[in-house]
Amino acid sequence: MKRKIAAIFAADIAGYSRLVAEDEEETLRRMASYREVVDDFIAKAGGRIFNTAGDAVLAEFPSAVDAVRCAIDIQESLRTRNMAYPPSRQMSFRIGITIGDVVERDGDLLGDGVNIAARLEGLAEVGGICVSRAVHEQVANKLSVQFADIGAQEVKNIPTPVHAYMVAMRREDGTYNTPKVKKVASKVAAAPVWMWPLVVAIVSVAAIVVTGLLYNTKLKQTVTAAVTPAAAPSAAIPSAAPSAMPTAVAAAPSSAPSPAPTQLAKAPMAPSNAGAAMAPMPSPSASHLTGKLAADSVPFINERVRSYLAGDYSAAGDYKAFALNIAGFTGSALNQPNEEAARNSALEQCQKRADAAQSPRRCELYAIGNTIVYTHGQPPMPPQPWLRQDPMTERAFASKDFPMVRDPAKVRLENMFVPAAKSRSVALGPGGQYFMTLGAPSTDDAARRSLESCGAIAGVACMIVAVDDNFVVPIPTLLRITGFFHAASNASIMADSRDEVVRKLGDGMGWNAVAVGTAGRPGLGLKAADEQTAVSSALADCAKRDSDCHVIAIGPFTVGPIN
Numbered sequence: 001m002k003r004k005i006a007a008i009f010a011a012d013i014a015g016y017s018r019l020v021a022e023d024e025e026e027t028l029r030r031m032a033s034y035r036e037v038v039d040d041f042i043a044k045a046g047g048r049i050f051n052t053a054g055d056a057v058l059a060e061f062p063s064a065v066d067a068v069r070c071a072i073d074i075q076e077s078l079r080t081r082n083m084a085y086p087p088s089r090q091m092s093f094r095i096g097i098t099i100g101d102v103v104e105r106d107g108d109l110l111g112d113g114v115n116i117a118a119r120l121e122g123l124a125e126v127g128g129i130c131v132s133r134a135v136h137e138q139v140a141n142k143l144s145v146q147f148a149d150i151g152a153q154e155v156k157n158i159p160t161p162v163h164a165y166m167v168a169m170r171r172e173d174g175t176y177n178t179p180k181v182k183k184v185a186s187k188v189a190a191a192p193v194w195m196w197p198l199v200v201a202i203v204s205v206a207a208i209v210v211t212g213l214l215y216n217t218k219l220k221q222t223v224t225a226a227v228t229p230a231a232a233p234s235a236a237i238p239s240a241a242p243s244a245m246p247t248a249v250a251a252a253p254s255s256a257p258s259p260a261p262t263q264l265a266k267a268p269m270a271p272s273n274a275g276a277a278m279a280p281m282p283s284p285s286a287s288h289l290t291g292k293l294a295a296d297s298v299p300f301i302n303e304r305v306r307s308y309l310a311g312d313y314s315a316a317g318d319y320k321a322f323a324l325n326i327a328g329f330t331g332s333a334l335n336q337p338n339e340e341a342a343r344n345s346a347l348e349q350c351q352k353r354a355d356a357a358q359s360p361r362r363c364e365l366y367a368i369g370n371t372i373v374y375t376h377g378q379p380p381m382p383p384q385p386w387l388r389q390d391p392m393t394e395r396a397f398a399s400k401d402f403p404m405v406r407d408p409a410k411v412r413l414e415n416m417f418v419p420a421a422k423s424r425s426v427a428l429g430p431g432g433q434y435f436m437t438l439g440a441p442s443t444d445d446a447a448r449r450s451l452e453s454c455g456a457i458a459g460v461a462c463m464i465v466a467v468d469d470n471f472v473v474p475i476p477t478l479l480r481i482t483g484f485f486h487a488a489s490n491a492s493i494m495a496d497s498r499d500e501v502v503r504k505l506g507d508g509m510g511w512n513a514v515a516v517g518t519a520g521r522p523g524l525g526l527k528a529a530d531e532q533t534a535v536s537s538a539l540a541d542c543a544k545r546d547s548d549c550h551v552i553a554i555g556p557f558t559v560g561p562i563n
Contacts, residue, residue: 002104006060007067007135009047010117011038011074011095013055014126019091030091031055034081038074038093040482044560045070050109058117060109064099064131064138065518068145068167071095071129072491075169077483079127083460084431096120098132098162116162119155129167136165144495144520293322293367299379299452300328303441308332314370321346321368325361326379326456328437328449329354339368379455386447386464392510392529393474393555397466403481403557404432417466425450426466429458430484434465443467463556474511474555478531480562485553487514492552494520513538514553517546 013019013034019027035057042049042059045066051058061067074093082090098120100113116132124130131139136147146168152161295310301324313322316334321342323331331350336342343365350363366374399414405428413436417424420438427450428434435454440446447464454462463484465473475481487493487501493516501522505512510527511534517523523542528534535551542549552558 004102004104005099006102006109006113007062007064007097007099008102008109008113008117009042009057009059009061009067009071009095009097010114010121011057011071011093012121014092014094016055019089022089027091034078034091034093037077037081037482040560041070041074041077045073050107058109058114060102064097064135065142067097068129068131068135068139068143069492071097072145072167072169075127075129076489076491079169080460080483081431082127084429084433084458092127094121094124094126095129096122096124096131097129097135099134099138112158116155116158119158119162120164123150123153123155123164125166128169131165131167133163133165142519145491291372293370293372297378298324298366299456300324300326300449301330302328302449303445305330318369322366323347323350323363324366325350325354325359325363326453327354327357327359327361328453329357329359329361329363331363343368376456379452380459380461381451381455382461382463386451387443387467387472388508389472390509394470394472395475397469397471401471401475401477402426402434403465403475404428404483405434409434422468424468425464427451427454427462428465429454429462430460431458433458433462435462474531474557476531476554476557476559478535479551479554479559481557482560483558485514485556485558487553490552490558492516492520493522497522510534512553512555513551515539515542515549515551517542517549519546521546523549 013031016027016031038057039049042057045061047059047061047066047070049057049059059067061070075095078091078093082092085091096117096119098113098116100111100116102109102111102113104110120130120132130150131147139145140147147165148168150164150166152163154161293309293314295306295314298306298309301309309322313320313332313334319336319339319342320334321332321336321339323346329350331346331348331353333342333345333349336345347363347365354361354363364374364376366372397418399410399418402410402413405413413426417426417436417438420436423440423443423446424436424438425440425443425446426434426436427447433454435450435457437446437449437453440449447467450464451462463473465471465475487505488498490498493501493514497520501514501524504524504526505514507527510529511525511531512527513525513531513534515523515525515535515538521542523538523540523544523546525534525537525539525541528537531554534554538551539549
C-alpha cells in the first residue's frame with residue numbers, strides 16, 4: 001500500500017432518491033448525461049476518479065487549486081443545464097474538498113482524507129461547494145473566489161471538529177450568494193437521575209392536554225365538513241370549430257433519443273419523456289400573460305394563424321376560445337353555446353392536430369373570448385438582432401457538425417431540416433435543447449418561432465445556430481464544444497477581468513477566442529478571419545500575463561479538448 005497527500009474531491013446528487021422515485025428512467029438517463037460533464041471537467045483539470053457508487057463521485061487532484069477550480073466549473077455548467085427544468089426536477093450536486101493523508105490500494109484511496117471530503121460534501125449547500133481549512137489556505141490567494149467561514153463543524157465518525165468554508169457561488173447578475181450554514185446539533189449534557197421522574201410527569205400532562213385540543217379541533221372540522229356541500233365538477237361538452245392550421249415545426253432536446261424522422265415534434269429534456277404530452281412546459285421567469293388578446297403578441301404561431309386571430313376570431317361574438325402548444329399547433333372555437341363548450345372544443349381541436357403530428361406537447365388555452373388566460377408568460381428571448389450576417393464565420397450547414405446534440409438528433413436534422421423548404425431555422429438551448437421551424441414565409445419569422453419554442457422548452461433564451469443552408473454562428477472544429485459561453489459569469493476568468501472581456505467581445509464579428517492561464521488572467525483573439533488565427537492570438541495574448549494558458553471559448557461556445 002502506498003501512502004500520499006492528495007486533494008480529495010467528493011460529490012453526490014442532492015435528493016437523488018426522491019428524483020429516482022418520481023421518474024427512475026428519466027433520472028438515470030439525465031444522471032448519465034450530467035456525469036459526462038463531471039467526468040470531463042475532472043479529466044480536464046488533471047484529476048482522477050478513483051471510486052463511484054450510485055450517484056457519488058470520488059476523485060483525487062494534484063493540487064487544491066485544480067480541485068476547487070474544477071468544482072466551480074462543474075457547478076456553473078450544471079446550473080446552466082438545470083435552467084431547462086422546473087425546480088422540483090433539477091439535479092444538483094453537493095461537493096466537498098479537503099487535503100489529506102490517504103492510502104492507495106489497487107487504485108482506490110482510503111483514509112481520513114476521503115472520509116472528511118465526504119462529510120464536507122454533506123455540509124455543502126445544494127449546488128454548492130464546502131472545503132476544509134487546509135484547502136482554503138491553499139487557494140485563497142490563488143483563485144478569484146469568495147469564501148464564507150462556517151467555523152468548526154462536528155461531523156460523523158471524525159473525532160475532532162473540521163473547520164470548514166463555503167464557496168460563495170456567483171449568480172447570473174455577477175453578485176455572489178451568501179452561503180447558509182447548516183446547524184449541527186450540539187451535544188446536550190445528561191440530566192441528573194433524580195430529574196427523570198419529574199420530566200416524565202411533565203411530558204405526560206402536556207400530552208394529555210394536546211390530545212384533548214386536537215380531538216376538539218378534529219370534531220369541529222368534521223361537523224363543518226358535514227354541513228358544507230361539495231362543488232360538483234363541470235361537465236365537459238366536446239365540440240368542434242374551424243381553425244387555421246400551423247406550418248410544420250420540429251422540436252427535440254439533444255439529450256433524449258430522437259423519434260423516427262416522420263415525427264414533427266419531440267418531448268424536451270425536462271421535466272420527463274414519460275407522459276410528456278400531458279406535462280406542462282417549464283415556466284419562464286416572465287409574469288403570466290393577462291389582458292386583452294393582441295394577435296401580434298401571440299407566441300409560437302405562423303402568420304396565417306396570426307391573420308386569423310386578428311380577423312375572424314377577433315370579430316366573432318361571445319363564447320369563443322383559442323388554444324395552442326409550443327410547437328405551433330392551434331385550435332379555436334367560435335359561436336359556441338357557452339364558455340365551457342368553447343374551452344373544450346378549442347383544446348380538443350388543438351390536441352388532435354398535435355397528436356396527429358406526434359407532438360408530445362400538451363395544448364393549453366391561450367384566450368377565452370378576447371381575454372388572455374395563458375399562464376406561462378412570454379417565452380424567454382435573446383436580445384435583437386437575432387441574426388448577424390458575417391461572411392467570415394458563416395459556412396455551409398452540415399448535420400454532423402451541429403453542436404451539443406447526440407447522433408440521433410443529427411440524423412433527424414439531416415432527414416428533416418436539410419431537405420425542407422425555405423425559410424427554415426434551428427435554435428439551440430444551453431442544455432442541448434433545439435427547435436427547428438420549416439417552411440416559414442421569411443427568415444425573420446422562422447428565427448422568431450424557433451427562438452420562442454426553444455426558449456419555452458429550455459426555460460432560458462436560446463440562440464439561432466442555422467438558417468436555410470448555413471450555420472450563422474461560428475462552429476468550432478479545433479476543440480470540442482461543451483456549452484454556451486457567458487464571460488460575465490465564467491468562473492475560469494478572474495472576477496476583475498470579466499467585464500473587460502464582455503466589452504471586448506461585444507462586437508461579436510469575425511472569429512473570437514478566449515484563453516486563460518493558471519491565475520485566470522484572460523487572453524483574447526478578436527475579429528480573426530479564421531478559427532486557428534483566433535485561437536493562436538488568444539493563447540499568445542494570455543501568455544503575456546499568465547502561465548499554462550488554454551482556450552476556454554471560441555465564438556459563442558465554451559470548448560474543451562477533443563476526446
